[in-house]
Amino acid sequence: MEQNKKLKLFISYSHHDEKSYIDQFKKHIHTLKDNGLIEDWYDREILAGEDFQNKINNNLEDADIICLFISKEFLSSPSCKKEKEKALELRKKKGISVIPIILSSCEWLDEEDISKxxxxxxxxxxxxxxxxxxxAWLGVYEGLKKIIEKEIKFKNLKITEEFESFLQDTEMLTNAHSEKERVLLDDIFMPPDLDKFNDLGEHEEISSEELFKKLLDYPRIVIAGENQSGKTSLCKVMFKELRKRNFVPVYISDEKDQFRGRIENKILESFHKQYDDDGFDINEIDKERIIPIIDDFHFAKNKEKHVKDLSVYPRCILIVDDIFSLNIEDEKLLASFTRFKISEFKPTLRNELIKKWRRLTDKEIRDIDYRDIDRTTELIDSTLGETIGKKIMPAYPFFILSAIVTYETLAIPLNQEITSQGYCYEAFIYFYLRKQGVRNDEIDTYMNFLTELAFYFYKEKKYELFPDDFTSFMKLYLEKYNLPIDQKILLKNLSLIVSTDSFNNYSFRYPYLYYFFVAKYLADHLENEGIKEEIEKIMNNLHVNENAYIAVFMSHHSKNIGILCTVERNVRGLFDKYEPATLIKDEVKFFDEQVDKIIEPSLPSVDTTPETERKKRLRTQDKLELSQNAEEQENSDKEDSLGRDLRRAIKTVEVMGTIIKNRAGSLEKTKLEEIFLDGMNLHLRILSSFFDLIKDKEGQEAIIDFISVRLKKIIKESDEKKKELNREDLKKMARMIFWNLNFFIVYGFINKIVHSLGSDKLIKVEEEVCDEVGTPVSFLVKHGILMWYNKNLQVNELAVRIKEKDFSKLAERVSKLMVVDYCSLHPIDYKDRQRIENKLRISTKKLLTRGYKGS
Structure with a gap:
């Protein structure tokens, strides 16, 4: 037998037994060694000067078989006890064979862990x-030989080529990358986060990487996940992980037949398909080593019977669509399962997935291209709905990667009128329909049905339809349209788009599907007077999330300029009593007088890398996104007039920005310039209103006094022994906080303009508008767009403009922070750093601006 087929046998013994027994054992196993079946190791192999304990631990970890030589000396030895515990841990973690060899009479049967x-x-x-x-030794030899032969066969058990291909299959993404011939699951898999549930339904977040490490700590597992959440990919990765640890995972999926028949037969059938088992009987494998992985178990007709039958396997993994769908009567059996649910990808994981995809190549590995990463991130955030409000599409890898592929491979859209982002949504819908077997010549019928259904939801102001409501809709639909498809078949084929809950109520599975079809209905009926009024109402109330999303989706479906004109009229009427802010010296003189209180921006230290800074900010975004998952306040009656107008203004500009980004190549240039200017001016009018609020001296002092009182209380609560600051020191601190807070609000408004309206497809248009306006603030907006979307920092231009007479100290400070922000997130070489320091007078020291989000 080849050298690499040898099994490693670890001998754990008490030195007291070495001469009497271990020497004899080694003599009796020489045939196994001579035949190349094993190589043995015990602590006499350690050479002088080697790390004793480390060597033992390493050889224990590498062992295939561990022999525990049991005697009273072994059981009483602290070092032997440690080796025994480690051996049993490895048996649990890796499935290693642990064999007690009883040397002499002792109380080993009372040792529960080894007596079994x-x-x-x-x-x-x-x-x-x-x-x-x-x-006696012949009996040991023969018993050990059987175990060794079985272990060798077991270790050499190979996965079939066909199943290996399935384990690496990425379905529609397999041939979707422009620089990689075949995309494998190993290329793109990112371990998702999971919610781990307890018996009370409470949950805590863990990463699936942590689950992989501790997989064997959870003998019976249920993992739940929505459609396309990555359940099967997780099954494949767990399968490979378990096989690496010398277990025999068996993957079973049977959606079509709903797991009819005995589950044991399905395991046996799957085993034969997944392993090259020539000469190997599954019955030879201990049940402890076989781990069934049952995918789509929610389709099973007789769950309780299958779960009971699976109890003969100490370990199993069930995959379902809902964490509470394992509905069985046997409470003890149910309690034996640990439940997990797949979470959507947070910004950090989305970023890692995008980087993984972007760096895929059959050639040499490429460096990170931040322009490409940032452009793709913005594209994905927009597609998920992040830029407007709550997500409208789940942030699972399938949706993220499919969206990237759809944009990259966009050739001739299915609908010539639709935008590229609209085509992305449409592609998902076509995917769902085709996955259910809908023929091409039937798709128009399905699309029409969904459009009418969505508008019925909208008109009735409902997010779900009760069975009677749905019956009413069907009656109206059949009066209006011919339906050449049986209703039951139609609803079955729409199950990935329109779902029914456990109360038999109907709803669209994801919000983006609802908005897509409502907008399609409106866009298809623009000539109808009632629809025109509805659209006017939507455009007048873009602060409501539903209206904002419908408006954006309408821009995907229709190039009708009237929709944009309505939005523009609304924009011009908001905060119209204020002139747009300029940041010229005369306008912000009151702010310039306080600029010495604002923290001076500093370039990041040389040991701070863009990657570490980006990760910090992404972690902050994770927390922000988590906190925003709660339902947003939609009831405008609970907001004061200013709050409502502010929300409406910000949302309206977001909608305008999304529209011009989507229509960057199909709207006339003059219209793009007009919309960009209107959006920028609205934000600058809000900024003017903010200046009006803070420049009043009495108002300033009142706020500063309030901050002083709060500071005093915070300091006292944080450290009772700390000496109290006097009133003057408190006021000084409060004044610093007040002006720094105001500064970051100004900076935030400019950043909001850059990211709401900026685009790499509109740079020339936006440059021309900003140059024509010619104010310090428009100059900052222009360079913010150039820095973020073009990755172009124009140091000389900034240095020259800062010195001009109208350029305020506030504008200068904002420009410096923009530069620092850029340098924190992008690699800058030494020569360019020196130029920034000299030209813009920005020093390099410990970064003080980590607390803000630069986007």
């Missing part, structure tokens, strides 16, 4: 009790 193991010689009779010791 198969001991040698037969029946655990101590070697010392045999009249002929050679007979």
């Amino acid at each position: 193991l198969l001991a040698l010689p037969a029946d655990g009779k101590p070697i010392s009790k045999f009249e002929d010791p050679d007979e």
Whole structure:
């Protein structure tokens, strides 16, 4: 047998037994060694000067078989106890064979952890009790030989080529990358976060990487996930992980037949398909080592019977669509399962997935291209709905990667009128329909049905339809349209788009599907007077999330300029009593007088990398996104007039920005310039209103006094022993906080303009508008867009403009922070850093601006 087929046998013993027993054992196993079946190791192999304990631990970890030589000396030895515990841990973690070899009479049967193991010689009779010791050792030899032969066959059990291909299959993404011939699951898999539930339904977040490490700590597992959440990919990765640890995972999926028949037969059938088992009987494998992984178990007709039948396997993994869908009567059996649910990808994971995809290549590995990463991130955030409000599409890898692929491979859209982002949504809908077997010549019928259904939801102001409501809709639909498809078949084929809950109520599975079809209905009926009024109402109330999303989706479906004109009229009427802010010296003189209180921006230290800074900010975004998952306040009656107008203004500009980004190549240039200017001016009018609020001296002092009182209380609560600051020191601190807070609000408004309206497809248009306006603030907006979307920092231009007479100290400070922000997130070489320091007078020291989000 080849050298690499040898099994490693670890001998754990008490030194007291070495001469009496271990030497004899080594003599009796020489045939196994000579035949190349094993290589043995024990602590006498350690050479002088080597790390004793480390060597033992490493060889224990590498072992295939561990023999515990049991005697009273072994059981009483602290070091032997540690080796025994480690051996049993490895048996649990890796499935390593642990064999107790009973040397002499002792209380080993009272040792619960080893008494349940198969001991040698037969029946655990101590070697010392045999009249002929050679007979005892022959029994050990034969027993060990059987185990070794079985282990070798087991270790050499290979996965079939066909199943190996399935384990790496990425379905529609397999041939979707422009620089990689075949995309494998190993290329793109990102471990998702999971919610781990307890018996009370409470949950805590863990990463699936942590689950992989501790997989064997959870003998029976249920993992739930929505459609396309990555359940099957997780199954594949767990399968490979378990096989690496010398277990025999068996993957079973049977959606079509709903797991009819005995689950044991399905395991056996799957085993034969997944392993090259020539000469190997599954019955030879201990049940402890076989781990069934049952995918789509929610389709099973007789769940309780299957779960009971699976109880013969100490370990199993069930995959379902809902965490509470394992509805069985046996409470004890149910309680034996640990439940997990797949979470959507947070910004950090989305970023890692995008980077993974972007760096895929069959050639040499490429460096990170931040322009490409940032452009793709913005595209995905927009597609998920993040830029407007709450997500409208789940942030699972399928949706993220499919969206990237759809944009990249966009050739001739299915609908010539639709935008590229609209085509992305449409592509998902076509995917759902085709996955259910809908023929091309039937798609128009399905699209029409969905459009009418969505508008019925909208008109009735409902997010779900009760069965009677749905019956009413069907009656109206059949009066209006011919339906050449049986209603039951139609609803079955729409199950990935329109779902029914456990109360038999109907709803669109994801919000983006609802908005897509409502907008399609409106866009298809623009000539109808009632629809025109509805659209006017939507455009007048873009602060409501539903209206904002419908408006954006309408821009995907229709190039009708009237929709944009309505939005523009609304924009011009908001905060119209204020002139747009300019940040010229005369306008912000009151702010310039306080600029010495604002923290001076500093370039990041040389040991701070863009990657570490980006990760910090992404972690902050994770927390922000988590906090925003709660339902947004939609009831405008609970907001004061200013709050409502502010929300409406910000949302309206977001909608305008999304529209011009989507229509960057199909709207006339003059219209793009007009919309960009209107959006920028609205934000600058809000900024003017903010200046009006803070420049009043009495108002300033009142706020500063309030901050002083709060500071005093915070300091006292945080450290009772700390000496109290006097009133003057408190006021000084409060004044610093007040003006720094105001500064970051100004900076935030400019950043909001850059990211709401900026685009790499509109840079020339936006440059021309900003240059024509010619104010310090328009100059900052222009360079913010150039920095973020073009990755172009124009140091000389900034240095020259800062020195001009109208350029305020506030504008200068904002420009410096923009530069620092850019340098924190992008690699800057030494020469360029020196130029920034010299030209813009920005020093390099410890970064003080980590607390804000630069986007």
